[in-house]
Amino acid sequence: MTTISSLAFSKIEPNSIVSLGGGSNVFNLVKEIATHPEYNLNLYSPSELTIIKCKELGLQVKPIQEVDEIDIAFDGCDSVNYQLNALKSKGGIHYFEKLAAQKSGQYILLLPKKRIVPTLSNKIQLCSEVAFDSRIQILNLCKKMNLKAEIRLDQAISDYAYTKNGNLLIDVYSQDWKNISDIDQILCSQNGVLSTSYFKNLVTSLITMQDDNAIEIKKGDLK
Incomplete structure (x- = not known):
C-alpha cells in the first residue's frame, strides 16, 4: 500500500x-x-x-x-x-x-x-485577513453582497483572533461558491484586506x- x-x-x-x-x-x-x-x-x-x-x-x-x-x-x-x-x-x-x-x-x-x-463546499468559509480599522467596511460590503460575515473570535480568550501580522480574520459564508472568484476579487480590491484563503x-x-x-x-x- x-x-x-x-x-x-x-x-x-x-x-x-x-x-x-x-x-x-x-x-x-x-x-x-x-x-x-x-x-x-x-x-x-x-x-x-x-x-x-x-x-x-x-x-x-x-x-x-x-x-x-x-x-x-x-x-x-x-x-x-x-x-x-x-x-x-x-x-x-x-x-x-x-x-x-x-x-x-x-x-x-x-x-x-x-x-x-x-464545486467548493459552502460549509467552508472564505476567510479574509483584514486590518482592524477596515473591519466595519468589509462587514458592510459583505452584507450588501448578501453574504454572511463575522469576525473570528479567539478560542482561548474572550477577544478577537489576531493574526501574526496583527490583523483580524473575517469569515465569509455564501449559499454556494459558484461565484467565489468574483467575490474574492472584490474583497481583495478593498483597502485593508491583506489576503484571502481562496x-x-x-x-x-x-x-x-x-x-x-x-x-x-x-x-x-x-x-
Whole structure:
C-alpha cells in the first residue's frame, strides 16, 4: 500500500528547498523526511506549529518569509474543486501559506478524497485577513453582497483572533461558491484586506487516497 506521505516524499529531490504547511498528512510527511537525513533538505514552513513539530523530530525549519524560491511545497486544505482551486480557511495563516504557494515550483495539496469536490463546499468559509480599522467596511460590503460575515473570535480568550501580522480574520459564508472568484476579487480590491484563503491557479497537483493507494491528481485529470 502506498501512503500519501510516501508518494509525496517520492517527489522530493535531494538537496532541494521544501516548504511544509500544516495538517496531519503534512506531519506524516515530516516524519518521513526525518528518517532521511541523507537528502540534505532545506526546509521552510508557513506554520509555526509545523516548525515546532519539526524541531521535536530534530529537523531545522525556517519561516517561509526567509526564502525567495522553493522547489516544492506541500500543504493541506479544507476544500478543493476539480479545477484545483482551493479554500484554506480554518487555520487562519493563509497569508503565509499563499507566500509558499507563490514561491514554489510545485505546490501540492495532501488531503482526504472527500475534500475534492466539483464545486467548493459552502460549509467552508472564505476567510479574509483584514486590518482592524477596515473591519466595519468589509462587514458592510459583505452584507450588501448578501453574504454572511463575522469576525473570528479567539478560542482561548474572550477577544478577537489576531493574526501574526496583527490583523483580524473575517469569515465569509455564501449559499454556494459558484461565484467565489468574483467575490474574492472584490474583497481583495478593498483597502485593508491583506489576503484571502481562496487559492486560485496556485495548486499544481493533489495527492489523495484511492482504493488503499495514494494517487496524484493533476490539473485536467478531473472532469
